[in-house]
Amino acid sequence: MATPGQLFLVPNTLDFGVSADCDLREVLPAGVLRTAAVLTHWVAENAKTTRAFLKRVDAIQPLARPLQEISIVELPRPPKGRDAGPPPDLKSLLAPAIDGHDIGLISEAGLPAIADPGSDLVSAAHALAIRVVPLSGPSSLLMALGASGLNGQSFAFVGYVPVDAAQRTSRLRELEALSRKFRQTQLMIETPYRNASLLAALLATLNPDTRLSVSCGLTLAGAWTRSDTVARWRSQPAELPNDVPAVFSLLAG
Template sequence: MTKPVKSSGTLFLIPSSLGSEYTDVVFPAAFSGFINTLEVFIVENARTARRFLKSAGYSKSFDDATFHIMDKHTSDTEQAAFLDEILTGRSAGLLSEAGCPGIADPGQQIVRYAHSLGIPVKPLVGPNSILLALMASGMNGQQFCFHGYLPIRKHQQVQKIKEIEKDAKGGGATQIFMETPFRNLSLAEEVIRQCSSSTLFCIATDLTMETEEIITKPVGQWRKDGLPKLHKRPCIFLLWYPGKKG
């Protein structure tokens, strides 16, 4: 078992806003206190990270802060090197563009490196779209499975949707998945085309924002009523078969 390094700082996992401008509503009061202890950040985009931190109450000068960029071009070696400052005693914050680091977002590799080096890891409390959607869906919250992003290619996507519905009917667990905002409508249309009329389908849109909308209906009812406007709106999708009680 790796022991914590006595002289090291801590890696704080900082959840970001899901889009809400009211950070005082979606984050606890102690949140700004934690982030104001930090001057080193590991982020996807420095500009948007600064904007979020400022809105969340970060009061230090960004001129004195260090921002390490973590994106698809960042090598494993570079990610591991981001932790060097923590090993010298400086704590750092890991921040993704939206939601929670490591949950359908980058960050898990850096967290794994931190554990291997004995660096303490502290997740901060904040909004999580997956759990918020599940809470409000009326579906099985005792058993659920998150699939992340479904395949883009149509035949693979159709196959995956059918597999997900089969799992929902067979085991009774809520099936949760997502898509990039500009492909949300296409995916939702495919779900109501492929799934049984009695399967429940929840669409949770713009979570924590003023335009938030969370609707659960049988697929057959969605076919009759039509879908809401989903283009370029962040969504979480959930499927559950009511024949299996949660």
């Protein structure tokens, strides 16, 4: 019986593969590039972006096999709604590891299984006694938290807030109350084309003394973080790009 392979959690850049001036070596450790270059089996959030990632790796660290010979299987889309049924059985995606091949798990950006799909596959790997190896790389959430100056000892990532205006206002007030009660930083993200509308909602809803931080385009040329009170954000407004990811963090006083 073959010795089981390992599941490597391979970090991706935060530029979604569209920044020509982003050198992988400036963002990812050399060990990650060496590991990615030898893996011949991948489970990916998106096969197209994974192929683009591997082309960038190949320019620095030649791939062990031609790209067309590398197996890239996409994670199934998670079920939606309360009646969507149980999550899919992901053990079949780990068959190469059972046969002795190492597998890479990769997201479109950042660390797999952190604010991205993949945790169910990691759980399945543990159930099959497959060793899980997380590799170092950029996480926009942790980078934004560190750059914010807000409470890094207690924090929560809450994902996306509702798009509906009334529901969004209610949710932001709830998060502000939780932040105040537990002295806990609340982090959220939004689809880039709705960056401006989320910022406007935050400024309209939060108390003036609540601290709000926005990190935009982390690791990219021109990346910035602004951390200030809501009152000062209102008096000195900022425009957010509609095509660059941002992380929003708040800490109530």
